[in-house]
Amino acid sequence: MKTIYHPAASRGYANHGWLSTHHSFSFARYYNPERMQFGALRVLNDDEVAGGRGFGSHPHDNMEIVSIPLEGDLEHQDSMGNTTVIREGDVQVMSAGTGVVHSEKNRNPDRPVKFLQIWVFPRERNVEPRYDQETLDTGAEDGRWHPVVTPEPQPGAVWMHQDAWFSIGRFAAGTTTEYTLNRSGNGVYLFVLEGSATVNGQTLNRRDALGVTEADGFTVDAGTQGARILAIEVPME
Incomplete structure (x- = not known):
């Protein structure tokens, strides 16, 4: 097993007034040649948008492109033709494929919206946008890994054009949970949403991340306050 540790404080950061954002990988004006991607995972942005503001059409x-809201309405x-x-x-997915234009806005004028914006390279180019x-x-994430993004349609999840699985688990304090990879050769990027956990001897706190490669599975030990973790499993080639 190989691991790479990305503490929360090492992420790129930008504050545009209406947007406060942390970048796990190089994005916009944040450039780190050692933080370009993790396999097919290209972008993991932790965004907070002020009331009534947003990203214009682009x-x-x-x-x-996957969006996972953590607070508020986006x-x-x-x-x-979608307005949602x-x-x-x-959880939301958009396959940009041959090309799409979209906008994102905080629906509420009086409170922020917080969400993760995640980009994954597709397994094939120029698919029809969807x-x-x-x-x-x-509730299905309590004590287990609950799939929220999969390579094929399945109930309770969205799907993408990639051999990737996103799962969210909520684990009680002091519990131990196994993660078994869905596809040989994939890697897993663990992103701690809340709480803390230990993986392969590495303690992870809120918004810390750990990339795991060259493993068929691994053990996650939840910390004293428990943990809620997003696991992003993607091809590494």
């Missing part, structure tokens, strides 16, 4: 292509509009709102407990969202069964 284009994407050939990228699988309004999405795109050139495919995603909230805490939802959009989907799902309300998750958050």
Whole structure:
């Protein structure tokens, strides 16, 4: 097993007034040649958008884009004709494929919206653009890894054009849980949403991350306050 530790404080940071954002990988004006991607995982942004503000219309292509709201309401509009709102407990995917234009806005004028924006390289280019969202069964993540993004359609999750699995687990203090990879050769990028945990001797606190490669599985030990963790499993080649 090989691991790479990314403490929360090592992330890139930008404050644009209306947007406060942390970048796990090089993005916009943050550039770190050692933090370009983790396999097919290209972007993991931890965003907070002020009330009533947002990202104006902008284009994407050939990228699988996942949004996971953590607090508040995020309004999405795109050139495919979708106008939707995603909230805490939802997950959204957009396959940009041959090209799509979209915007994202905080639906509420009086409180921020917080969400993770995650980009994954697709397994094939120039697919037909598509959009989907799902309300998750958050109770299903208690004490186990609950899939929220998969390579093929399945109930309770969204899917993307990549051999990737996103799972969220909520683990009680002092418990031990195994993670078994879904595909040989993949790696897993663990991102601690809340609490703390230890993996392969490395303690991870809130918003810390650990990339795990060259392993078929590993053990996660939840800390004294428990842990809620996002596991992003992606091809490394």
